[in-house]
Amino acid sequence: MHRTVKSFLQTLKFSVGCCRYYFNHNYELVIALCSQIKPQEFQFTKCLGNSWNNTDSPGHIVPRRFFSCKDLLKSEQENWKVTSARYIDTAERIKKKLEVMYNKYTFSMSSPVIRFGDCVYFEENGCIFRSKADGDEGSVEVLLSTEDLGFHDAIIQRIRISPDQRYMATSIKSSNSEESSCIVTKFEKLPMVEHIIPNVFSFEWATNDVLFYTSQKNLVCHKVLLATFANRKHAELVYAEQDPRFFVDIYCTKDRRFLTINSNSKTSSEVWLVECSNPFNSPILIQQRTKGVIYHVEHRNDELYILTTYGEPAEYKLMKTPVGSYGMENWQLVYTLKEKTKLIDLEMFRDHCVMFLKHDGHLYLNVISLVSHSVQSIKLPAWACAFESESHPEYNASTCYFQLTSPIQPPKRFAYTLVENHLVEQEAPITINCHTLRLEAKSTDEILVPITVFYNTNSKELHRKPLLVHVYGAYGIDLNMSFKAEKLMLIEDGWILAYCHVRGGGELGLSWHKDGCMHNKLKGLHDLKACIMLLHELGFSQPKYTALTGSSAGGVLAGALCNADPDLIRAVVLQAPFLDVLNTMLDTDLPLTIEEQEEWGNPLADEKYMEYIKSYCPYHNIKPQAYPSILITAYENDQRIPLIGLLRYVHKLRKAERDHARSMNKKGNLIPNIILNVQAGGSHCAPLWEDSLNEVTSHLAFLYKEFGLERE
Numbered sequence: 001m002h003r004t005v006k007s008f009l010q011t012l013k014f015s016v017g018c019c020r021y022y023f024n025h026n027y028e029l030v031i032a033l034c035s036q037i038k039p040q041e042f043q044f045t046k047c048l049g050n051s052w053n054n055t056d057s058p059g060h061i062v063p064r065r066f067f068s069c070k071d072l073l074k075s076e077q078e079n080w081k082v083t084s085a086r087y088i089d090t091a092e093r094i095k096k097k098l099e100v101m102y103n104k105y106t107f108s109m110s111s112p113v114i115r116f117g118d119c120v121y122f123e124e125n126g127c128i129f130r131s132k133a134d135g136d137e138g139s140v141e142v143l144l145s146t147e148d149l150g151f152h153d154a155i156i157q158r159i160r161i162s163p164d165q166r167y168m169a170t171s172i173k174s175s176n177s178e179e180s181s182c183i184v185t186k187f188e189k190l191p192m193v194e195h196i197i198p199n200v201f202s203f204e205w206a207t208n209d210v211l212f213y214t215s216q217k218n219l220v221c222h223k224v225l226l227a228t229f230a231n232r233k234h235a236e237l238v239y240a241e242q243d244p245r246f247f248v249d250i251y252c253t254k255d256r257r258f259l260t261i262n263s264n265s266k267t268s269s270e271v272w273l274v275e276c277s278n279p280f281n282s283p284i285l286i287q288q289r290t291k292g293v294i295y296h297v298e299h300r301n302d303e304l305y306i307l308t309t310y311g312e313p314a315e316y317k318l319m320k321t322p323v324g325s326y327g328m329e330n331w332q333l334v335y336t337l338k339e340k341t342k343l344i345d346l347e348m349f350r351d352h353c354v355m356f357l358k359h360d361g362h363l364y365l366n367v368i369s370l371v372s373h374s375v376q377s378i379k380l381p382a383w384a385c386a387f388e389s390e391s392h393p394e395y396n397a398s399t400c401y402f403q404l405t406s407p408i409q410p411p412k413r414f415a416y417t418l419v420e421n422h423l424v425e426q427e428a429p430i431t432i433n434c435h436t437l438r439l440e441a442k443s444t445d446e447i448l449v450p451i452t453v454f455y456n457t458n459s460k461e462l463h464r465k466p467l468l469v470h471v472y473g474a475y476g477i478d479l480n481m482s483f484k485a486e487k488l489m490l491i492e493d494g495w496i497l498a499y500c501h502v503r504g505g506g507e508l509g510l511s512w513h514k515d516g517c518m519h520n521k522l523k524g525l526h527d528l529k530a531c532i533m534l535l536h537e538l539g540f541s542q543p544k545y546t547a548l549t550g551s552s553a554g555g556v557l558a559g560a561l562c563n564a565d566p567d568l569i570r571a572v573v574l575q576a577p578f579l580d581v582l583n584t585m586l587d588t589d590l591p592l593t594i595e596e597q598e599e600w601g602n603p604l605a606d607e608k609y610m611e612y613i614k615s616y617c618p619y620h621n622i623k624p625q626a627y628p629s630i631l632i633t634a635y636e637n638d639q640r641i642p643l644i645g646l647l648r649y650v651h652k653l654r655k656a657e658r659d660h661a662r663s664m665n666k667k668g669n670l671i672p673n674i675i676l677n678v679q680a681g682g683s684h685c686a687p688l689w690e691d692s693l694n695e696v697t698s699h700l701a702f703l704y705k706e707f708g709l710e711r712e
Contacts, residue, residue: 072647076676083675084698091701094489098693101485105410105430114392116161128159128170143168143191144183163256164208167229171200176637176681182213184229194229204252206259206279212238212250218591219639221248224261226279239263239272239283244594252276253299254348254395260297266475266598269294273326286326293328298348300370305353306331307346315509316343318353318368335368335375340508342478345389347400352418354400356387358478358507361438361450363387363404365416365423376421383409383429383436385452385481407487407497408434408454433457434491441500441527441534447515449527450501450508452481453540459494466707467496467541469532469569473504473524474553475599476513486696493709496540502527502557518601519609522616525560532561532568544570547703548628551575552641559618559649562627571706572630573699576638580619580645582610592640619649624659629672631702633695635679643678650676675702 084091114121120133121143128144157180160169166187173180182200185191201221203213209230215223224239238261241248245265252259261272261283268291272283286297286304295308306319310328315338319331335353337343342358355366363380380387384404388411393400398418403411412427435457440448459465468490472479479499487497501507504516504524516524536542546569550558555577562572578584585603587593601609614620630653634646654674661671677698679691703709 069644069647072651073643073678076647076650076678080675080677083673084677087698087701087705090704091697094700094704095693095697097489098485098697101489102693105483105485105488114159114161115394116392117165119165121159121161123156128156128168143187144170144185158202160203160205160211162205162208162211166208167194167205167211169203169205169211169213171203178219178639179216184211184227186229195227195233197227202249202251204250204259206252206274206276210279212259212261212274212279214248214250220244220591220595222246224248224250238274245598246270247595251296253297255299255350257299258297262296263289264294265289265595267292267294269296271295271297273297284326287328290328295328299323300348300350305334305348305370307343309510313339314511314514315339315341318355334370334373335366337509340511342506342509342512344387344478347389347393348395349393349400349418350396352400354416354418356389356402361452365400367400367416367418367421378416378423380404380414380423381425381429385409386478388482405481405483406436406454407481407484407499408432408491410483432488432491439534439538441530443503443523443530444526445523447503447523447527449503449531451531451535452499452501453535454487454491454497455540456491456494459496462496463539463542465494465496465541465545466703466709467498467535467546468703469528469535469546469548470497470499471502471528471548471550471557472552472554473502473516473528473557475504475517476506476510478506486700490700496535498531498535498540500528500531502531504557517599519612521556521600521612524557525564525616528557528561529565529568536568543568545707547571547573547706549573549575549699550577553578555579556581556616556618560616560621562630563618563621563623566625566627569628571703572628573702574630574632575695575699576635576641577632577646578641579617579649580642581617582613582620583645584642585613590642619645619652622649622652622656624656624663626660626670627653627657627672627674629674629702629706631673631675631677631699633677633679633699636681646676650674673702673706 115133118133119130121128121130123129127142129140130143131140155173157171157173168185168187170183170185171180172183180200182197182203183193184195186194197213199216201214201216203211205211210226210228212224212226214221215225222241223237225235226238227235239248241263246263248261248263250259251262256276259274259276261274263270268289270289271286273286274283275281287295293308293310295306295310298305302323303320304323306321308317308319310319310331311317313336315336317336318334320334321330321332337357338359340359343355344358345356347354351370353368353370355368357364357366362382363384365378365380367376367378381404383406385406387405388403390401400416400418401413403413405411409429409432412429415424415426416422417424433456434454437453439451439453441451443449455462470479479501481499490497502516502524503512504521506513532546548558548561548569551574555574558572558574559577559579561568581600582603584590585593585596585600601613603610603613632646632650634641634643636643657672657674
């Protein structure tokens with residue numbers, strides 16, 4: 001479903017935790033642009049006082065009026081200037097090495113290519129090109145030039161071509177904001193910008209000149225509109241969602257027969273059908289939203305194919321029903337996933353459905369014949385930890401292309417022929433002196449928690465090697481195990497990398513997420529502790545050489561571990577971390593609080609959730625004790641993780657450290673570094689390449705310094 005299924009699966013499950021995955025996966029081209037989009041000015045909301053004298057005990061809910069945000073921010077920015085100077089030499093050495101590795105392994109990968117009809121669309125050097133699929137180089141034409149348009153610091157998220165290829169709709173987003181604009185370009189003698197629609201999230205062409213799109217405001221999408229661009233230009237409202245827990249997007253079926261209006265919360269779905277040939281007709285409801293039932297719709301041969309959680313067991317299933325018989329009482333089972341299986345992506349072809357799965361730590365392709373309903377299951381190479389399907393595969397294609405990757409292995413292209421049932425490795429993986437090990441740690445309730453470990457095969461005395469532990473554990477989202485050049489560099493330097501697939505994430509299917517959210521959040525913390533303890537018991541490093549890293553919602557478990565078991569780790573690196581869960585979930589003026597209640601619980605309505613969240617919330621459990629050193633990277637324009645929460649967290653943590661040092665009154669005690677790096681501008685989504693490189697080098701320089709390592 002040209003990556004929309006992956007987006008659908010991820011978007012159901014998280015908002016605070018990360019950018020909605022449309023920004024990362026539901027695009028056809030990824031293009032770094034230069035843009036005139038103006039960075040948003042950061043607004044310090046609810047900061048009314050001029051001083052902060054916090055002497056409250058852990059668990060107290062701190063009124064925001066006690067903070068002077070601007071003073072705190074200015075103080076942290078000045079502190080970072082002084083602190084970062086200590087890492088300059090180490091950071092420069094790391095950056096030089098990473099630039100070489102990025103150029104070798106990342107920029108050598110070709111840009112995605114979209115085939116649409118008899119043309120292909122692709123990007124090079126900030127331009128979008130079109131050429132005939134079988135033409136020569138002389139047939140290439142420029143459709144969009146970043147230099148001509150004057151764009152800067154922006155990313156193209158999505159491109160859609162109208163059926164007759166006369167129009168192209170493209171969304172762009174500033175790196176400093178999550179708000180996007182849709183640029184509609186008309187192809188005549190020369191491509192001309194026809195219209196710019198602000199604050200757009202998703203869009204699809206219904207006909208040659210009718211575009212459906214969703215309007216986004218403050219991270220929320222509740223409205224669907226259509227716009228016409230031919231003889232009578234106008235826009236009109238098609239659908240409006242009333243429930244703040246739901247998020248609306250648009251999808252076009254692979255055969256272009258229908259558009260679907262998808263309204264999803266984290267626990268239920270509702271889909272409305274629009275026939276592309278009759279875009280002005282009222283949408284038709286497929287199945288009214290039902291608690292616990294999530295579904296997504298495709299179409300083939302007058303039948304709807306429905307990916308859904310409806311029925312038992314509580315895993316995803318593929319079902320079908322004739323067009324016109326929409327209610328779930330008419331849905332017929334085609335295929336059910338095994339328990340503890342993660343559905344990562346799904347592609348629909350004319351006669352086949354290809355499922356990308358993870359089971360017992362290994363990746364599989366399950367190819368379902370939509371004619372015979374037979375199933376071919378193909379186990380993929382053991383080194384692979386993640387895969388990415390081809391951008392916008394053709395509906396009538398006979399081959400499914402995809403890439404396999406791992407944290408230390410650059411993406412390699414594979415092809416699966418649907419008729420011959422044959423897997424072809426088009427690129428061999430690079431040779432790395434690295435061993436991959438899959439372990440299981442026993443948590444406090446006897447549940448086995450998977451761990452993926454990477455280490456250099458030439459390393460001796462592993463118990464003396466530095467260990468970097470990764471954790472996320474929220475929204476049913478897997479740990480990111482795609483290739484990162486810095487991970488390969490760490491392996492070359494003798495580091496051990498461990499990925500802890502704790503409950504709350506999605507590595508073992510829907511039940512794995514359910515068993516780690518709401519009133520089960522502490523299970524993820526217990527899992528993380530069990531994983532680290534097992535690694536140490538097996539001789540993988542020791543506490544004084546162990547670092548922990550997490551981003552966004554991964555900050556909850558990382559921060560909770562720092563409070564509960566700080567002696568297990570020496571250093572922590574957090575990126576845009578969620579650390580003030582309770583105050584965030586009590587503030588319904590924040591754009592995502594109500595939507596997030598299905599992940600964290602509602603402390604406003606239920607005292608039990610108030611006390612439960614308070615029991616693990618990183619901010620509310622800070623206490624005078626010896627903490628590991630912590631580096632936090634935050635973003636001034638982050639709409640998902642309020643900056644005030646991070647400023648408050650760092651201030652309280654430093655105070656706890658000072659109180660602990662005074663109470664111990666011992667000379668020679670190691671005083672941890674508590675560092676906050678607030679990036680000017682920036683948002684919760686992925687930064688531009690240069691900014692990302694600088695962030696990575698500062699993170700690694702911090703860790704190398706903390707462990708007394710100097711990279712030559």
